[in-house]
Amino acid sequence: xxxxxxxxxxxxxxxxxxxxxxxxxxxxxxxxxxxxxxxxxxxxxxxxxxxxxxxxxxxxxxxxxxxxxxxxxxxxxxxxxxxxxxxxxxxxxxxxxxxxxxxxxxxxxxxxxxxxxxxxxxxxxxxxxxxxxxxxxxxxxxxxxxxxxxxxxxxxxxxxxxxxxxxxxxxxxxxxxxxxxxxxx
Numbered sequence: 001x002x003x004x005x006x007x008x009x010x011x012x013x014x015x016x017x018x019x020x021x022x023x024x025x026x027x028x029x030x031x032x033x034x035x036x037x038x039x040x041x042x043x044x045x046x047x048x049x050x051x052x053x054x055x056x057x058x059x060x061x062x063x064x065x066x067x068x069x070x071x072x073x074x075x076x077x078x079x080x081x082x083x084x085x086x087x088x089x090x091x092x093x094x095x096x097x098x099x100x101x102x103x104x105x106x107x108x109x110x111x112x113x114x115x116x117x118x119x120x121x122x123x124x125x126x127x128x129x130x131x132x133x134x135x136x137x138x139x140x141x142x143x144x145x146x147x148x149x150x151x152x153x154x155x156x157x158x159x160x161x162x163x164x165x166x167x168x169x170x171x172x173x174x175x176x177x178x179x180x181x182x183x184x185x
Contacts, residue, residue, distance in 0.1 A: 057070070081121070081123075081152055081180055081181065081182040082151060082152045082179070082181055082182070083181060085126050085181060088108075088126060088128070088152060089106055089108060089128070091150065091151055092106060092128070092130060095146075095150065096130075096132060096142060099138045099141050100138055101134035101139065102133040102134060103130065103131070104131035104133055104172070105129070105131035106128065106130050106131075107129045107130075108126060108127070109126070109127040110127075111124040111125065112124060112126075112127070121182040121183060123180055123181070124180070124181045124183060125178045125179070126178065126180075126181050127157070127178050128176075128178070128179060129174065129176050130174070130175045131172070131173070132172070132173045132174075133172050134170065134171065135169050135170065139161065143156070143159075152179050152180060152181075153179065153180040154177055154178070154179050154180075155178045155179075156175060156176075156177050157176045157177060158175070159173070159176075160173065160174045160175075161173045161174075
């Protein structure tokens, strides 16, 4: 084999320097900047998603106005949900008395903690069994009050109604309901 000439050695050295410089550029500049760009793109996607969420919540309104509106709705919701089972029992008996239903029994069961929370409040479900006596319309009106006008969230789990016989207006109803109660923050 022939010895390399001086010009050939120069070309090999220059090529080696250029290749090593290019390799150093890729390793120390391009790859770190590429990773950084990926992180920035991910942060941009998250920021765009947050902006979209804010846009959805505000519905085109001013952000301060939307926050005030949401705070007012949260305060109203926390006022609707009772925090004491004695209040619930009182409200149930008062609602029955107003429409001339006789409360035969009211038996609150043990509270069950729910996994969900609302506005920083822990939620519990209070099962209650109520025995009532009254006319058919009054019992129907009581159910309507529980559904639409009761100060709290009520779910009727079981409803049993019996009459004293044909042509008698008085009925006996047994309701098993569950009322949502909010416990402190």
